[in-house]
Amino acid sequence: MFETRRLSSKIILQVILTIMVLPFLFPLIAMVQESLSGQGWGNYKAVWATGVVPQFFRNSAIIALGVIIIVYCLTMLAAFGFSKLHVRWKEIFFWMMLAALTLPEVVLLTPLFSIAIHLGLFNTYFSVILPLAALQIPFAVLLTRNFMNSIPDELFDAARVDGANAAVIFRRIILPLTRPIAAAIIILTLIAAWNDYLLPLVFLQTPSTQTITLLPSFFVSEFSDDQTKVVASAVITAIPEIIAYLCLQRLFERGLTAGALK
Amino acid sequence: MTSTEAGTTVSITRQPNAAAGRAAPKGRRRGPRRPLGLPWILPAFIFVVGFIYYCIGYTGYISTLNWDGVSPNPQHVGFANYTQAFHDPVFWATIRHTIIFFIVTFTVQTAIGFIFAALLHSKVKLPNLYKVIIFIPVVLAPATMAPIFRQIFSANGQFNTILSDIGLGSLAHPWLAQSSTALPVIMAITIWEWTGVTFILYFAAMTQIDKEILEAARIDGANGLKVLTRIVWPNVRGTTIALAMLSVIGALKTFDVPYLVTLGGPNYATEFLGTFIYRISIPQAEVGYGAALSILLLILSLAGAVAFGLRGTRRS
Numbered sequence: 001m002f003e004t005r006r007l008s009s010k011i012i013l014q015v016i017l018t019i020m021v022l023p024f025l026f027p028l029i030a031m032v033q034e035s036l037s038g039q040g041w042g043n044y045k046a047v048w049a050t051g052v053v054p055q056f057f058r059n060s061a062i063i064a065l066g067v068i069i070i071v072y073c074l075t076m077l078a079a080f081g082f083s084k085l086h087v088r089w090k091e092i093f094f095w096m097m098l099a100a101l102t103l104p105e106v107v108l109l110t111p112l113f114s115i116a117i118h119l120g121l122f123n124t125y126f127s128v129i130l131p132l133a134a135l136q137i138p139f140a141v142l143l144t145r146n147f148m149n150s151i152p153d154e155l156f157d158a159a160r161v162d163g164a165n166a167a168v169i170f171r172r173i174i175l176p177l178t179r180p181i182a183a184a185i186i187i188l189t190l191i192a193a194w195n196d197y198l199l200p201l202v203f204l205q206t207p208s209t210q211t212i213t214l215l216p217s218f219f220v221s222e223f224s225d226d227q228t229k230v231v232a233s234a235v236i237t238a239i240p241e242i243i244a245y246l247c248l249q250r251l252f253e254r255g256l257t258a259g260a261l262k
Numbered sequence: 263m264t265s266t267e268a269g270t271t272v273s274i275t276r277q278p279n280a281a282a283g284r285a286a287p288k289g290r291r292r293g294p295r296r297p298l299g300l301p302w303i304l305p306a307f308i309f310v311v312g313f314i315y316y317c318i319g320y321t322g323y324i325s326t327l328n329w330d331g332v333s334p335n336p337q338h339v340g341f342a343n344y345t346q347a348f349h350d351p352v353f354w355a356t357i358r359h360t361i362i363f364f365i366v367t368f369t370v371q372t373a374i375g376f377i378f379a380a381l382l383h384s385k386v387k388l389p390n391l392y393k394v395i396i397f398i399p400v401v402l403a404p405a406t407m408a409p410i411f412r413q414i415f416s417a418n419g420q421f422n423t424i425l426s427d428i429g430l431g432s433l434a435h436p437w438l439a440q441s442s443t444a445l446p447v448i449m450a451i452t453i454w455e456w457t458g459v460t461f462i463l464y465f466a467a468m469t470q471i472d473k474e475i476l477e478a479a480r481i482d483g484a485n486g487l488k489v490l491t492r493i494v495w496p497n498v499r500g501t502t503i504a505l506a507m508l509s510v511i512g513a514l515k516t517f518d519v520p521y522l523v524t525l526g527g528p529n530y531a532t533e534f535l536g537t538f539i540y541r542i543s544i545p546q547a548e549v550g551y552g553a554a555l556s557i558l559l560l561i562l563s564l565a566g567a568v569a570f571g572l573r574g575t576r577r578s
Binding site: 010013014016017020021023024025026027028030031033034070073074075077078080081082084085086087088090093096097099100101102103104105106107108109110111112113114115130131133134135137138141165166191194195197198202212213214215216217220227230231234237238241242244245246249252253256257 | 296297298299300301302303305306307309310311313314315316317318320321324331374377378381382384385386387390392394395396397398399400401402403404405406407408409410411413414420454457459462463466511514515517518521522535536539540543544549552553556557559560563564566567
């Protein structure tokens with residue numbers, strides 16, 4: 001955007017950029033520093049020695065995986081129906097689903113609480129997986145429908161002339177062609193499920209089901225006045241997220257821009 | 263949470279046009295009749311609509327009760343919970359905080375995100391390194407970052423150390439313990455967390471701008487700043503509107519950061535609708551009042567989305 005033919009202007013741009021990025025880097029550096037103050041690596045050893053960290057990770061992984069599977073399956077089916085098949089009052093169905101898009105999850109707390117108690121789901125993975133999936137699907141369907149609309153109808157009609165029914169077309173044509181948007185949806189759902197705090201806070205009450213977002217609170221009660229160990233536990237939970245992002249950088253960024261780009 | 267909605271708003275604002283344009287000709291199509299799609303959409307529809315609409319209906323019903331959530335015979339009170347909300351100074355404080363929060367975080371994120379995107383489109387060295395640094399906060403859970411932010415802004419935290427290092431030691435104070443500075447800190451943390459999304463959306467929008475227009479402007483003698491304000495900024499307006507809507511919904515949904523960093527305090531200075539509803543419904547078990555507040559929040563979110571959505575479609 002800025003023209004940078006001269007060396008001096010190149011350097012100025014680079015310096016501005018570097019100064020602007022420092023505040024974004026600072027909390028991450030402070031975090032690592034803080035986690036190493038006091039007993040140094042001993043903080044990490046103490047956190048690891050409690051033995052609960054892998055458990056919290058496992059719980060987060062199970063919940064994220066459950067949400068992803070539900071969202072992926074229901075979204076692909078629904079988006080295909082909305083985009084390529086004949087549905088009466090299609091737009092009414094569609095908008096009824098989309099209205100759920102703006103819904104803050106805190107609004108669902110009380111009813112979810114009573115459902116969870118009645119169905120015996122309290123303190124189980126399902127009490128978090130089901131609402132998270134229900135909240136993710138509307139957006140996923142919106143993105144996938146838009147994406148499928150760009151697949152030419154002729155392709156679909158030709159397959160039908162050749163005798164393929166909807167299920168075959170879905171499996172052989174739609175699923176392979178929608179891989180890019182499916183990847184974006186899986187990443188978006190992963191971030192949302194992995195980082196969610198409120199639902200686990202309310203519905204998961206024991207370390208055997210709790211997710212990594214509850215790990216800092218768990219260690220606050222474990223190491224009451226030792227902030228450095230709490231921060232060390234936060235670093236441990238942050239590292240896999242950063243690694244996942246660095247490995248799948250393109251997918252993460254594309255996932256977030258999926259809706260913005262036609 | 264909000265990360266998932268990054269692109270949402272863009273699509274919403276486009277949807278009415280797109281839907282109207284496509285649905286009409288499809289109905290009148292000649293050729294083989296399309297297979298029925300209802301069985302395909304029903305699983306998702308029943309799951310989402312059944313679940314969420316049931317929950318909303320149930321919340322609406324509870325909002326007319328005076329109930330602690332466990333007593334077997336709750337008392338019907340009509341709209342008393344709503345009247346209570348309108349007379350509750352904390353409710354109005356949360357509205358005020360939400361508005362301030364929206365205006366500040368949206369403005370700052372837009373400014374920083376836009377400038378970052380423009381700078382990274384300008385052939386600087388190591389662009390990916392900068393990109394990664396700005397984007398990492400987006401993928402980290404607010405819950406993971408909360409302990410370190412509490413530490414950074416505490417009385418003997420790193421922020422005060424930096425202030426005294428650069429000679430502004432007189433400004434040092436316990437940022438989170440004082441009503442006047444707690445809200446700005448909450449906003450700063452939110453900006454830190456979400457500017458990556460703003461940046462990445464502007465960055466993507468800028469790749470779509472026709473290079474020839476930019477070239478033509480430069481040949482006509484426009485400098486970098488003029489190109490940015492006269493050509494780039496109007497060209498990414500769709501993204502800006504989308505981000506505004508995203509920010510409105512995000513502000514109304516705010517929960518994690520104020521709950522984890524300040525617990526809504528000190529003295530309700532960082533209370534938001536989300537933290538307020540949680541406090542009323544769960545620890546205080548005033549379920550009826552919490553439900554009434556939830557319904558008000560729901561109305562505000564829908565109104566916010568519709569207001570910005572309509573604005574977006576009308577102009578585009």
